[in-house]
Amino acid sequence: MKGRVLVVDDDLSLAEMLGIVLRSEGLEPSFCSDGDKAIDAFRDSKPDVVLLDVMLPGKDGIEICRQIRAESGVPIIMLTARTDTVDVVLALETGADDYVMKPFKAKELVARIRARIRRLEPETVEMLNIGDLVIDVAGHSVRRDGVGIMLTPLEFDLLLCLA
Known part of the structure; x- marks a missing residue:
């Protein structure tokens, strides 16, 4: 199962680790570390899943989620250190499909990504x-x-x- 994953996170060491993990699992990661460039990166990479941090330079992840959701139904998984219930609810109500708190287990994150990609597999009716x-x-x-x-x-x- 091949899938394109856009990682939007300003933590470069985390992005590098995610790149290694995603590639080892047969996924194709692309990266963006700036909230102001995230929408362009989304349009350019046409991902199957977006991993999106909340706290970013420029636009925050909630605003990016809102903008992506306005133009696409692509699955969005928030990947963030914010653990407050208010943040979780806000992200999900804004359009995120899932919310994973840092630190996280790589295998679990990959399983969540694969679950989202499975739902995208071609259906007989377009x-x-x-x-x-x-x-x-x-x-x-x-x-x-x-x-x-x-x-x-x-x-x-x-x-x-x-x-």
Whole structure:
């Protein structure tokens, strides 16, 4: 299972370690250490999963998560030292799919990444049309009468199950 992983973290030693671990597990990491450059890195690398720190120079991880979620349903795993419940809830409500606190076990993180990638594997149906509702399965987007509808990943999955 090959998967592209964008790591957005300003801790260069952690990013280097993640690169080694991800490559050894057959994943393709790319890196960004600056919040202001994260969206461009996301668009350029077209990752299958984003690992995103909360505390970054420039834009913080919550704002980056919000921006990524506005244009994509790609899975986002927050990878951060912030352990307060308020931070966890904020990240998840902003659109993150998972929240892993530092320090973490590399094997567990890889398992979480693989679980997210498994859910992205190609499905037989690319687009579903139900009345005036169009569901783009591959693009994780929903439109009604041509107007985009913002859904969390969980809401999108539920809509697919019910469609």
